[in-house]
Amino acid sequence: MGKNGGKIGRLLVVLGLALFVTGCSTGTKKEESKGSDSKVVNLMSATELTSLDTTSMLDFPDAIVQTAAFEGLYALDDKDKIIPAAAKALPKISADGKTYTIELRKDGKWSNGDKVTAKDFIFAWKKLADPKNSRIYNFLVQDTILNGAEVAEGKKSVNELGVKAIDDYTIEIQLKEAKPYFTSILAFPPFFPQNEKYVTSKGEKYGSSSENTLYNGPFVVKNWKQTDLNWDLAKNTKYWDKSDVKSDKIHYEVVKETSTALNLYQADQLDVATLSGVIASENKDNPELQTKPTGTISYIRLNEKRDNAATPLANENLRKALALGIDKETIIKNIVADGSEPIYGLIPSGFVKNPETGEDFRKESGDLMKYNKKEALRYWQAAQKELGNSLTLDLMVNDDSSYKKMAESIQGSLQELFTGLKITVTSLPTETALNTAKEGDYDMFLIYWTPDYQDPISTLNILATDSPSNSVHYSNPTYDKLLAEASTTYANEPEKRWENLIAAEKEVIENTAGTIVLSQKKDAVLQKTTVKGIEYHTFAAPVTLKHVYKK
Numbered sequence: 001m002g003k004n005g006g007k008i009g010r011l012l013v014v015l016g017l018a019l020f021v022t023g024c025s026t027g028t029k030k031e032e033s034k035g036s037d038s039k040v041v042n043l044m045s046a047t048e049l050t051s052l053d054t055t056s057m058l059d060f061p062d063a064i065v066q067t068a069a070f071e072g073l074y075a076l077d078d079k080d081k082i083i084p085a086a087a088k089a090l091p092k093i094s095a096d097g098k099t100y101t102i103e104l105r106k107d108g109k110w111s112n113g114d115k116v117t118a119k120d121f122i123f124a125w126k127k128l129a130d131p132k133n134s135r136i137y138n139f140l141v142q143d144t145i146l147n148g149a150e151v152a153e154g155k156k157s158v159n160e161l162g163v164k165a166i167d168d169y170t171i172e173i174q175l176k177e178a179k180p181y182f183t184s185i186l187a188f189p190p191f192f193p194q195n196e197k198y199v200t201s202k203g204e205k206y207g208s209s210s211e212n213t214l215y216n217g218p219f220v221v222k223n224w225k226q227t228d229l230n231w232d233l234a235k236n237t238k239y240w241d242k243s244d245v246k247s248d249k250i251h252y253e254v255v256k257e258t259s260t261a262l263n264l265y266q267a268d269q270l271d272v273a274t275l276s277g278v279i280a281s282e283n284k285d286n287p288e289l290q291t292k293p294t295g296t297i298s299y300i301r302l303n304e305k306r307d308n309a310a311t312p313l314a315n316e317n318l319r320k321a322l323a324l325g326i327d328k329e330t331i332i333k334n335i336v337a338d339g340s341e342p343i344y345g346l347i348p349s350g351f352v353k354n355p356e357t358g359e360d361f362r363k364e365s366g367d368l369m370k371y372n373k374k375e376a377l378r379y380w381q382a383a384q385k386e387l388g389n390s391l392t393l394d395l396m397v398n399d400d401s402s403y404k405k406m407a408e409s410i411q412g413s414l415q416e417l418f419t420g421l422k423i424t425v426t427s428l429p430t431e432t433a434l435n436t437a438k439e440g441d442y443d444m445f446l447i448y449w450t451p452d453y454q455d456p457i458s459t460l461n462i463l464a465t466d467s468p469s470n471s472v473h474y475s476n477p478t479y480d481k482l483l484a485e486a487s488t489t490y491a492n493e494p495e496k497r498w499e500n501l502i503a504a505e506k507e508v509i510e511n512t513a514g515t516i517v518l519s520q521k522k523d524a525v526l527q528k529t530t531v532k533g534i535e536y537h538t539f540a541a542p543v544t545l546k547h548v549y550k551k
Contacts, residue, residue: 041247041531041550042271044255044264046400047430049231052221053207054192055128055135059430060450060542066189067541068233068250071217073102073121073171074187076544078535080454082183086116086193086216090183097178097492098146104169107240110195111215118165120193120216126158127199128190136438137190139468140452143461144182146174152468178491181455188452188540218245218546229254233545246533246549257401265526271550272534273526276338276402280524288526291339294450295348295538296521297459298340298406300395301437301445302514305473311443312391314473318383319513323369325376325417331409332519336402339524344368345505347456348520351538355494361456365502368510373417380418392422396437397446398430406518407446440471448521451539456501457486458539463514474514479507 049061054070057063067075075085084090086108091100108116127133129141129151141148146162162174175182185191198206198214205212209225218239224231233250235242255261255270258279264270275283283289302322304314312318328342343349344367352361384391397407404427411423423444428436437445451458461467464483465475482504490497508514527534533547 039248039550041250041548042269043250043252044261044270044273045252046254046256046274047398048227048229048254049224049252050226050431051207052210052213052224054189054194055124055133055137056207057137057189058434063189063541064543064545065221065231065233065252066192067217068219068545069213069215069217069221069236070189070192071108071239072187072189072192073104074183075546076187076535076537076540080537080539082187082454085187091173097180098175100171100173100175100182101166102171102173104171105240106169108216109238109240110198111220111236111238112195112198113238114195114198114214115168116193116216117168118171119168120195121171121191122163122165123196123199124192124194125163126161127194129161130158135190137188137452140185140188140190142468144175144179144185146176148176177488179487180491180494180497181453181458184453184455184539218242219250244546246547247545250545250548256399262526271528271531275524275526276400277336277405280338283524283526286526288529290525290527292523292525292536293350293538294521294523294536294542295351296448296450296542297343297346297348298403298446298448298518298521299346300410300516300518301442301447301472302474302516303440303442303444303472306440306443312383312387312393313443315383315387316512317379317386318391319516320369321376321379321383321418322414323376323509323513323516324372324379325414326410326516326518327371327413328518329371331406331413335409336406336519338402339522340519341522343517343520344370345509346459346515346517347505348451348538351451352454352456354498356498361502365505368506369513369516376417380421384420390420390422392424393443394424394426395444395446396426396428396433396442398433399427400430403446403448410446437471440473446518450542454539456505457483460501460504460508463508472515474508474512476507476512476514479504479512479514482507 045061047061049065050058054066057066071085073087074082077083086104088103088105091102093100104118128135128138129148131152131154138152142152147156147160150156151158151161164172166172195214202212207213210221215236218236219233220236222232222234230253235245235248258276261273262279265273302313302319303311332340332342345362345365347361349362395407397403407425411425415421415423462469463474464470465480482500486497486500530551533549535544
């Protein structure tokens with residue numbers, strides 16, 4: 001979501017919020033919709049919604065709203081199990097794991113009454129794959145679907161992508177090699193359908209406002225255009241499963257400060273509030289506070305090349321010094337203090353298990369690169385001999401309050417530990433920061449990542465040399481070989497594949513310090529007892545709203 005994700009993995013789990021917020025919303029245009037109906041569920045989003053074009057999904061708010069307003073072939077239940085959605089059943093998979101045949105339900109409709117057909121999915125996937133569209137999640141097509149990489153490189157036409165509509169309600173997908181996690185990818189918004197006739201008629205306007213978008217999911221979006229800080233979700237009367245949609249209306253507003261969210265919640269203008277830092281700690285005994293585990297990790301991208309020149313972070317000794325010099329326990333538990341847990345590897349706890357033994361990946365892989373002041377100083381001294389005694393690095397962070405606090409704590413502690421090191425912190429709006437990161441114009445970037453699909457390789461792939469999502473110029477032949485074998489040689493040998501993925505994590509985190517992982521997000525959420533049915537997930541969209549309602 002990952003996301004950035006997440007993968008480019010993707011952002012702080014953001015839920016939703018409420019009503020007109022002086023100083024936080026766009027103004028009075030939504031005054032009439034701010035919750036006079038006691039059944040309206042008022043939610044908050046920690047950042048803006050950027051697009052309703054599912055192939056352009058950028059961040060968590062996009063994933064949440066798009067999963068509410070559109071429906072893919074598959075969805076997640078409240079236990080993160082893959083279930084049929086626009087599809088009638090789980091896919092039929094060939095013996096070699098490369099061919100997926102999927103039957104669509106025949107009662108799916110768009111919000112204008114058009115039928116949802118196989119061609120809608122094929123159109124969207126080709127749009128995602130087409131290099132002229134420059135979609136961030138294009139890499140998922142390249143990594144999985146036959147000819148996806150060749151299409152992205154311009155070597156083959158988008159019409160040669162390994163997807164086709166057998167008939168109006170049957171899809172066939174050819175993979176370049178077996179991908180045991182592929183079905184879970186189909187629950188991710190970039191793989192949702194689009195109505196070609198409607199999208200073509202809207203041109204560049206498609207997805208830029210609620211009025212220029214067509215929906216096939218539980219809700220339709222109302223009262224939104226790009227840059228707005230509030231919007232509504234209204235029950236989609238054309239949705240095939242509308243009888244299972246519990247709310248007629250959900251209202252969202254962007255609230256970036258925890259103190260504002262708490263005030264609105266206490267004033268009954270907000271039904272759910274995500275807390276962080278001191279405010280989360282102060283409310284730990286509140287009976288309405290819930291701790292929600294997520295698959296989201298907070299990590300620091302270490303960019304090894306900038307403006308076509310090596311950065312200091314190309315130096316392995318420096319990377320190891322920084323990684324070992326961060327006291328995660330103190331920073332995450334005592335300073336950020338939002339319920340998140342320090343983590344010592346790329347793969348979050350409770351996300352995926354050994355296919356044979358059932359052992360959790362994080363437990364089996366163990367704790368990598370724990371805080372060690374003595375070792376950190378040893379690597380720092382080695383780095384100084386190679387780079388000089390004085391060093392300045394910039395640390396970019398999004399403008400979420402908890403992330404700014406984390407960045408400032410890291411800045412202070414590392415500067416105090418390492419004589420000669422100066423770190424400058426720059427806080428930017430999330431979309432701006434992600435776009436800056438895409439251009440590679442930074443040294444370090446503190447951001448989050450949520451897995452796009454339910455497999456360790458969803459996260460591990462972001463540091464593969466040839467991965468389109470590798471924006472930090474990390475390159476390691478040993479790591480690449482381990483991942484390649486997991487994807488090809490051992491694609492149908494689950495235990496050997498698992499061993500390779502364990503080894504790959506150790507190689508990138510412990511052996512070479514290719515990135516620095518800080519914490520696994522656990523959301524501290526205040527939720528009114530009258531609100532039911534919000535479902536939380538460890539991959540794809542972090543929250544689904546189909547079943548949410550207010551008693």
